[in-house]
Amino acid sequence: MKTNKTLTLFGETILAGESKTISMEIAKLHTMNKLNVPIIVERAKLDGPTVLFSAGLHGDEINGTETVRQIITKKINKPKRGTIICIPVLNVFGFINQMREFPDKRDLNRVFPGSKTGSLASRFAYYIVQEIIPNIDYAIDFHAGGAQRFNASQIRIEQGNTELKKLAAIFNAPFTLYSKNIQGSFRSTCDKMNVKMLLFEGGKSLDLNDEITKQALDGTKRFLAHLNMLNPKKTQTKPEKETLFIEKSNWIRANASGMFHLKVEAGKFVEKGTLLAVISDPYGKVERAVKSPNSGYLINVNHAPFVYQGDAIFHISTQLQS
Missing domain, CATH: 3.40.630.10 (Zn peptidases)
Structure with missing residues (x-):
């Protein structure tokens, strides 16, 4: 020190x-x-x-x-x-x-x-x-x-x-x-x-x-x-849950280019197959579903209104530390 x-x-x-x-x-x-x-x-x-x-x-x-x-x-x-x-x-x-x-x-x-x-x-x-x-x-x-x-x-x-x-x-x-x-x-x-x-x-x-x-x-x-450094006039907030240690995670990438319609929020747990987003063309002809490839926590969610094929749109946990 x-x-x-x-x-x-x-x-x-x-x-x-x-x-x-x-x-x-x-x-x-x-x-x-x-x-x-x-x-x-x-x-x-x-x-x-x-x-x-x-x-x-x-x-x-x-x-x-x-x-x-x-x-x-x-x-x-x-x-x-x-x-x-x-x-x-x-x-x-x-x-x-x-x-x-x-x-x-x-x-x-x-x-x-x-x-x-x-x-x-x-x-x-x-x-x-x-x-x-x-x-x-x-x-x-x-x-x-x-x-x-x-x-x-x-x-x-x-x-x-x-x-x-x-x-x-x-x-x-x-x-x-x-x-x-x-x-x-x-x-x-x-x-x-x-x-x-x-x-x-x-x-x-x-x-x-x-x-x-x-x-x-x-x-x-x-x-x-x-560290015994907190100002004694300040109070701590007791957390509701313990932090989740994520050992492995993967990015989910856009399967097409188009308008991005988000269906979920960051931080949520989703089951395999859950609808995460819909990617559409602007003309009302095409809609492509983006579904979760596995069960896990969404630790990052793309808020862009438009995406291109291959863009990173979700970051999902694949393995928690036991």
Whole structure:
């Protein structure tokens, strides 16, 4: 555990018991205007772990940003002990333009650990790795589904990591998926630097969903309480059910192109053969049914009004951990 009495980020020192907002300035817009990434730091007087809550790695995944915003406004980020660092928007470029990528068209979540002399996204990743990750013990990175694909609330961890499995069970999202670390991702780099990260997925891009946000906040409070960091003025919400660990899952793809008529919701259990959607032409001549190939939980549902043959339209569990 990183228990230094002083914390220095981007040249600014934050002492135990202090609160400070630091501006991360890596680049300017093409108009030469400065682009600041606010980093909100809250430190208790009592020593303890350092936790990072981050969102907006993909600029259009705004539900994660809303979750971290509420962590701040509800003062969940004021710890009983230790330090909490909040970065509501990592990719401010994408957030401004309502886009997933950086202006250089690169996915920030594929260029870690970055390079001091590389592309704009790579340089940004480099400074996160150099300045922030070495100071933290735990992290939760909040995401949403892309391209109108709606994710049921879920935590993603790599299989075989017993400590992350325990933390995922404590967070207790409706689902926990075993998912391999992707090379170049923020999560993979944190793992290599011995930071214990949970990746939260919920909702879809360019959308705000109150239920997803509440599930994320409830899990965050349980996570902090486990670390004995939760502000004593904040109460935990007892979950109705334990998280379901999904060991294997498959994507269901569109069997035709056309208008997409969704018949089910994300998070629901469906039996084999259940009608999931109908794909039609716009002229009233053709309707194709999409049925579930197996019984399982729908952990992602496509909300697009149109689909093309081969598009991923549902993500369904095929095996739960016994």
